[in-house]
Amino acid sequence: MNELKLSKEIYNYGLVKMAVKEFAGISNIVVNIEENFLRCVFTNCIYDVEITLKEFENYVIDLNNQRGLI
Known part of the structure; x- marks a missing residue:
């Protein structure tokens, strides 16, 4: 498997791009x-x-946590 699905409700698109x-x-x-991810x-x-x-x-989660988004 070479793909990861991240919920749009939880993860910030801009931070994913970062x-x-x-x-x-x-x-x-x-x-x-x-639609949802x-x-x-x-x-x-x-x-x-x-x-x-x-x-x-993990890196995306950390970025979200640093900005108080999760």
Whole structure:
């Protein structure tokens, strides 16, 4: 699996895009906006894809927490 679905009710799109830029050296990530969630598709990961997805999600959670959004 190379995609991560993030609820739009919980995760801020702007912060997800910020995280995508931060992870540019680790993976190519494309964010598709769907009705209820943001679908993040990962390709060319330099580390294990499952670990990369989890670390990306943790990073986005931290960004949201820093701004008091979660």
